[in-house]
Amino acid sequence: MTEISDYTIIWNETLNQIRSEIDEQEFQTWFNLEFQKADEKEFTIAVPSLFYHDQVKSRYQSYIEGKIENLIGKRVNLNLVIVSKNEVLQADQETQPENQNVPAKEPAKPARTKEKHTQLRNEYSFDTYVVGENNSFAANAAQAIARNPGTAYNPFLIYGGVGLGKTHLMQAIGSYVHANSDSKVIYITAETFTNEFISSIQDTDRAKAAFKNKYRHADILLIDDIHFLQKKDGTQEELFYTFNALYDANKQMVFTCDRPVSDLKDFSERLRSRVGRGLNVDLQPPNYETRCAILKKKAHASGISIPDDVIDLVSKNISTNIRDLESALNTLTAYAKLVGKPVTLEIAQQRLKDVFASPRQSNISIEIIQRVTADKFHLSSNELKGKKRTQSIVYPRQIAMYICREITEYTTTEIGQEFGGRDHTTVMHSCQKIEDLIRTDPAVDSTIQSLIRDIKDYSAKS
Ligand code: ADP
Numbered sequence: 001m002t003e004i005s006d007y008t009i010i011w012n013e014t015l016n017q018i019r020s021e022i023d024e025q026e027f028q029t030w031f032n033l034e035f036q037k038a039d040e041k042e043f044t045i046a047v048p049s050l051f052y053h054d055q056v057k058s059r060y061q062s063y064i065e066g067k068i069e070n071l072i073g074k075r076v077n078l079n080l081v082i083v084s085k086n087e088v089l090q091a092d093q094e095t096q097p098e099n100q101n102v103p104a105k106e107p108a109k110p111a112r113t114k115e116k117h118t119q120l121r122n123e124y125s126f127d128t129y130v131v132g133e134n135n136s137f138a139a140n141a142a143q144a145i146a147r148n149p150g151t152a153y154n155p156f157l158i159y160g161g162v163g164l165g166k167t168h169l170m171q172a173i174g175s176y177v178h179a180n181s182d183s184k185v186i187y188i189t190a191e192t193f194t195n196e197f198i199s200s201i202q203d204t205d206r207a208k209a210a211f212k213n214k215y216r217h218a219d220i221l222l223i224d225d226i227h228f229l230q231k232k233d234g235t236q237e238e239l240f241y242t243f244n245a246l247y248d249a250n251k252q253m254v255f256t257c258d259r260p261v262s263d264l265k266d267f268s269e270r271l272r273s274r275v276g277r278g279l280n281v282d283l284q285p286p287n288y289e290t291r292c293a294i295l296k297k298k299a300h301a302s303g304i305s306i307p308d309d310v311i312d313l314v315s316k317n318i319s320t321n322i323r324d325l326e327s328a329l330n331t332l333t334a335y336a337k338l339v340g341k342p343v344t345l346e347i348a349q350q351r352l353k354d355v356f357a358s359p360r361q362s363n364i365s366i367e368i369i370q371r372v373t374a375d376k377f378h379l380s381s382n383e384l385k386g387k388k389r390t391q392s393i394v395y396p397r398q399i400a401m402y403i404c405r406e407i408t409e410y411t412t413t414e415i416g417q418e419f420g421g422r423d424h425t426t427v428m429h430s431c432q433k434i435e436d437l438i439r440t441d442p443a444v445d446s447t448i449q450s451l452i453r454d455i456k457d458y459s460a461k462s
């Protein structure tokens with residue numbers, strides 16, 4: 001018989017081993033797991049919330065079970081229970097089955113009707129947000145925060161490219177909190193925040209104080225597109241003080257950004273470290289199935305019926321982001337309304353042919369990009385995909401990744417996989433590097449443009 005205390009030791013050793021294997025930040029975020037009890041078949045471990053439960057279960061359950069198996073020589077089940085307010089809930093009683101490509105399940109409907117929030121758009125709710133593999137983590141986190149603002153994930157940072165749903169998700173949090181509490185929710189873009197700040201400093205002392213008070217007394221502050229604050233030192237400083245005041249008072253902050261905060265340029269270190277201190281999640285472009293689900297939902301909402309073959313056509317040809325999908329759909333619904341006829345496959349093909357032909361939507365493989373780029377720099381494709389980090393290889397590799405992102409439909413995750421299984425953040429970082437170079441060195445731009453032409457020629461011939 002193994003004593004309870006032995007199980008505790010086994011559990012602690014499991015955690016130690018995991019800690020030595022994974023990133024410290026990841027460990028801190030997800031391994032807040034407390035031993036409850038164990039027997040020969042099962043380890044019962046407490047997690048602090050349903051959100052944790054779902055994430056740990058999907059990401060780490062079998063990994064943790066494997067670690068325990070290594071230590072005790074046999075497989076045991078990991079039973080995760082939610083312990084909140086001294087209550088132990090069987091997690092499974094609470095868990096919703098994972099449901100991809102359906103609207104995010106909105107946390108219980110608001111009990112009362114309330115006046116609309118003037119800065120938040122009605123249509124940006126959890127109800128209208130389609131969840132797919134590209135955004136499920138972000139959407140789950142957003143809902144957890146909306147239910148319990150200011151507790152677990154503060155600040156919350158959502159980052160990713162244009163049109164991927166950052167503003168929508170951020171506003172969904174705001175609307176939910178606004179509808180369900182008396183909390184003062186403030187949504188503002190970083191640009192407006194900057195403009196307000198600039199006019200306040202040119203104004204009377206009262207106006208200055210009014211500006212500070214407004215933001216420092218928010219219960220939940222949502223600031224959209226903080227990359228806009230790059231090079232704006234005064235506004236950054238003001239935000240830094242606002243941040244500290246709200247953070248100390250446990251008030252929830254949510255930020256969006258077009259890149260990870262570590263890639264922000266001309267951004268003060270102290271603000272960067274604060275903004276990135278809480279939970280950082282990224283949004284990726286949706287895959288084909290999610291694109292179909294989004295189009296169907298939006299077509300339905302617009303009241304125009306769009307046949308499945310048209311949905312398929314648009315989803316196959318537009319893979320950049322959701323804004324592009326929406327605008328293609330708007331083109332079709334506007335046409336249907338104008339001529340009073342349903343949209344057929346032929347009409348859709350004809351109406352959208354220019355959109356489909358744009359370089360971002362073309363059908364070029366990563367392999368061809370690698371081959372042509374490697375050739376240009378007198379390397380082999382394998383070297384380009386390999387692990388070597390000498391400058392003569394790193395630079396062409398970054399260029400190839402950049403071109404993949406610019407002219408293909410692949411997500412940064414998929415691109416990373418094709419480059420020797422690299423992480424998508426490496427791809428994003430490489431793209432950022434090349435963008436910076438293009439800005440400062442016209443020769444880099446012309447190298448890339450000529451490479452893209454070669455790639456297209458090659459692709460057209462093959
Ligand atoms: P971002 O702020 O990242 O540039 P937005 O939040 O403005 O992107 O999203 C662009 C458009 O796409 C909006 O109209 C938004 O409602 C829609 N959208 C984005 N993601 C989703 C989603 N998962 N489900 C439904 N609509 C979405």
Ligand code: MG
Nearest residue numbers: 166167168224
């Ligand atoms: Mg936005």
